[in-house]
Amino acid sequence: MINQVERLLKQLIGLEAESVGRLVIERAVRQRMQALDISEPAEYWQQLNRSSGEQQALIEAVVVPETWFFRYPESFVTLVDLALKRKAALAGSRPLRILSLPCSSGEEPYSIVMALLDAGFAPAAFQVEALDVSARVVELARLGHYGRNSFRGQDLSFRERYFEATDSGFQLQARVRDRVKLRCGNLLDSTLLGGEAPFDFIFCRNLLIYFDRPTQNAVLDVLQNLLHAAGTFFVGPAEASLLSQRGMQVLGAPLTFAFKRMVAVPAVKAPVNLAAPAPIRPARPLQQPRVLPPITSAPTAPRDHAVSALARVVELADAGRSDEALRGCEQYLLEHGPSADAFYWMALLNDMAGQVDSAQAYYRKALYLEPEHVASLVHLAALLAARGDHEGAKRLQQRVSRASPSGVTRDER
Numbered sequence: 001m002i003n004q005v006e007r008l009l010k011q012l013i014g015l016e017a018e019s020v021g022r023l024v025i026e027r028a029v030r031q032r033m034q035a036l037d038i039s040e041p042a043e044y045w046q047q048l049n050r051s052s053g054e055q056q057a058l059i060e061a062v063v064v065p066e067t068w069f070f071r072y073p074e075s076f077v078t079l080v081d082l083a084l085k086r087k088a089a090l091a092g093s094r095p096l097r098i099l100s101l102p103c104s105s106g107e108e109p110y111s112i113v114m115a116l117l118d119a120g121f122a123p124a125a126f127q128v129e130a131l132d133v134s135a136r137v138v139e140l141a142r143l144g145h146y147g148r149n150s151f152r153g154q155d156l157s158f159r160e161r162y163f164e165a166t167d168s169g170f171q172l173q174a175r176v177r178d179r180v181k182l183r184c185g186n187l188l189d190s191t192l193l194g195g196e197a198p199f200d201f202i203f204c205r206n207l208l209i210y211f212d213r214p215t216q217n218a219v220l221d222v223l224q225n226l227l228h229a230a231g232t233f234f235v236g237p238a239e240a241s242l243l244s245q246r247g248m249q250v251l252g253a254p255l256t257f258a259f260k261r262m263v264a265v266p267a268v269k270a271p272v273n274l275a276a277p278a279p280i281r282p283a284r285p286l287q288q289p290r291v292l293p294p295i296t297s298a299p300t301a302p303r304d305h306a307v308s309a310l311a312r313v314v315e316l317a318d319a320g321r322s323d324e325a326l327r328g329c330e331q332y333l334l335e336h337g338p339s340a341d342a343f344y345w346m347a348l349l350n351d352m353a354g355q356v357d358s359a360q361a362y363y364r365k366a367l368y369l370e371p372e373h374v375a376s377l378v379h380l381a382a383l384l385a386a387r388g389d390h391e392g393a394k395r396l397q398q399r400v401s402r403a404s405p406s407g408v409t410r411d412e413r
Contacts, residue, residue, distance in 0.1 A: 001029075001041040001042070001044070001045050002022065002025060002026055002029065004045060005025060005029055005045075005048070005058070006022075006025060008048065008049075008055070009025070009058070009059070009062065010212075010215075012055060012059065012186070013059060013063075013133055013186060013188065014187075014188055014210070014211045014212075014215040014218075014219070015062070015210055015211070016210060016211055016212045016215070018354075021387045021388055023387065023388025024062060024387075024388055025062060027061075027388065028058060028061035028062045029041075029044065029058070029061075031061050032044065032054070032057060032058055032061055035057075036054075056135065059133060059134065060134050060135070060136045063133065063134050063137075066382055066385070067104045067105065067107045067108060067150075068107055068149065068150050068151065068152045069107045069110070069111050069114075069146075069150055069151060069152075069158070069159075070111045070115075070153070070158070071107070071108070071111075072205070072236075072255065072256070072257070073153075074253065074254065074255040074256050075203075075234050075255075075256040075257070075258065076111060076112070076115040077115075077256075078251070078253045078256040078258055079112065079115060079116075079201060079232075079234070080115055080116065080118075080119040082201070082232055083096055083116060083119070083121070083126070083200075083201070084119065086200050086230070087121070087125065089230070095124060095125055095126050095127050096116075096121075096125065096126035096127070096200050096201070097126075097127060097129070097197060097198070097199045097200050097201075097228075098112055098126060098127070098128045098129070098199060098200065098201045098202075098203070099128075099129045099130075099131070099199045099201070099202045099203065099204075099226065100112060100128060100129070100130045100131070100180075100203045101130065101131040101132065101187065101202075101203070101204055101207065102131065102132045102133065102134075102204075102207050103130035103131060103132045103137075103138070103141060103180075103182065104132055104134075104137050104141070105137045105140040105141050105146075105150075106130065106137075106140065106141030106142075106144065106172075106180070106182070107146075107150055108130075108203060108205070109128045109130040109141075109180045109182075109203075110141075110144070110172060110176050110177070110180060112128050112203070113126075113128055113176045113179045113180060114158050114161075114162050114176060117162075117175075117176070118158070118161075123175065123178070123179055126179065127179065127181065128179055128180045128181070129180075129181050129183075129196075129199070130180050130181065130182050130183070131182075131183055131184075131185055131187065131192075131193075132184060132185075133184070133185065133186050133187070134184070135184045138182050138183070138184045141180075141182050142177075142182055144171060144172035144176075144177045145166070145168070145169055145170070145171050145172070146163075146169050146170050146172070147168070147169045147170075148169070149397070150170075151170070153374075162175075162176050187207075187219055187222065188215075188218070188219070190222075193222065193226060196226060198226060198227060198228035198229075198231065199226055199227060199228060199231060200228050200230070200231045200232070201231060201232050201233075201234070202223055202226065202227050202231065202232075202233050202234065203234045204219075204223055204233070204234070204235060205234060205235055205236040205239070205257075206236040206238070206239070207219075207236075208220070208235070208236075208239045208242055209236065209238050209239060209352075216242060220242065220243075220246060224246070224248075224261075227261070229261060230260075231260070231261075232251065232258050232259070232260055233248065233258065233259045233260070234256065234257060234258050234259075235257050235258075235259070236257060237257055237317065237318075237348060237352065238348075238351065238352035239257070240257045240259075240317070240318065240320035241320035241321075241322055241352075242320075243259045243320070244259075244320035244321075245320075248260065248261060249261070250318065250320065252318075254311075254314060254315065254318055255314065255318060256318070257318060306332070306335075306336045306339075309328065309331070309332045309335070309336070310332060310339075310341055310342065310345070312328055313325050313328040313329055313332065313342075313345050314345070316328060317345065317348070317349060322349050322352055322353060325345065325349055326346065326349045326350075329342050329345050329346045329349070330346075338365070338369055339369070340366040340367075340369040340370035340373045340376070341366075341373075343362045343363075343365040343366035343369065343376075344362070344363070344366045344373060344375055344376045344379075346362040347359045347360075347361075347362030347363040347365075347366060347376065347379065347380075348379060350362060351379065351383065356383060356387070359379075359383060360380065360383055360384075363376045363379060363380040363383070364380070367380070371399075372399070377396050377397075377399050378396075380396055381393040381394075381396035381397050384396065
């Protein structure tokens with residue numbers, strides 16, 4: 001029956017079973033059978049086929065959100081910079097339009113609102129649309145009440161500005177909630193976003209990795225049609241290569257994984273040297289990767305060379321050039337010896353390519369060198385959860401909450 005359930009989930013929401021692991025789907029089916037007091041798989045399959053409500057309940061059991069406020073913080077810095085320019089270009093003709101999907105329990109769309117409010121945007125100057133296939137998490141987003149797991153990293157000053165402390169957590173203020181229009185729906189439903197005006201910014205991060213290639217292309221067709229010609233598309237690190245392959249142009253701001261439509265280059269009379277493009281300055285100075293001294297007798301290059309080598313790896317990964325980034329990691333290890341940051345990027349690049357066994361091994365190598373390497377803890381926890389090892393994932397998440405501020409790296413704020 002599990003094979004049939006996997007095919008049904010792919011038909012309903014485009015889910016590629018291998019992306020989450022069969023154990024996750026098997027566990028979800030067991031949960032639903034217990035909830036319905038059904039012991040026979042065949043009986044549950046009949047119930048699943050005749051009840052759209054049960055199909056939605058199974059989707060809820062499979063889709064387990066893992067998110068927090070200001071995840072990928074550099075992207076929000078870049079968003080503010082681009083939004084200010086876009087606002088000037090629009091000259092007050094209309095509010096900025098922003099789409100966030102999947103919005104999960106609301107942390108991403110509300111982070112967008114807080115970032116824009118902090119930048120001085122009037123509430124009426126923008127509107128955020130947020131979409132998720134799970135009715136349960138959309139309802140959580142509407143409530144706007146969050147526990148400590150939604151707040152990770154060193155800088156939590158936004159919590160003081162936009163939340164009220166309660167006995168059970170933190171309540172988001174209405175002035176933030178009111179700027180987000182939440183809805184439950186399936187992106188594969190061609191009528192869902194039909195008739196929408198183009199969006200200036202689309203955030204679609206860590207969704208495409210769960211689809212097979214035809215479904216990825218179908219989703220990207222929908223989203224690219226919804227993106228304004230001058231708009232920007234934000235994706236997750238594992239999805240950057242998909243947009244590059246479709247002819248979109250990487251923005252170039254480090255660690256944002258942002259893309260624009262390719263701009264046609266006018267013909268020129270003289271040949272142009274494209275081998276050495278001018279450097280692109282980030283929206284703000286970024287912390288350089290932390291480099292540990294080698295623990296073996298591997299040759300050591302000057303520290304600035306080591307830092308620039310890792311920075312080049314990040315640049316290549318951000319541009320979707322994963323194979324070159326992986327070779328850069330290997331070369332770095334040969335020249336500078338073991339490093340938590342280098343092993344982290346090797347893990348992430350393997351994770352992006354679907355090589356989960358290799359990714360898991362490299363995350364563990366990073367944590368052997370640096371037990372509180374937060375980015376490795378977070379990604380390994382997500383990987384273990386996807387493979388059904390929820391106890392292992394829980395232990396790692398507990399380590400994240402105990403990690404010192406010095407362990408905060410790229411994905412945290």
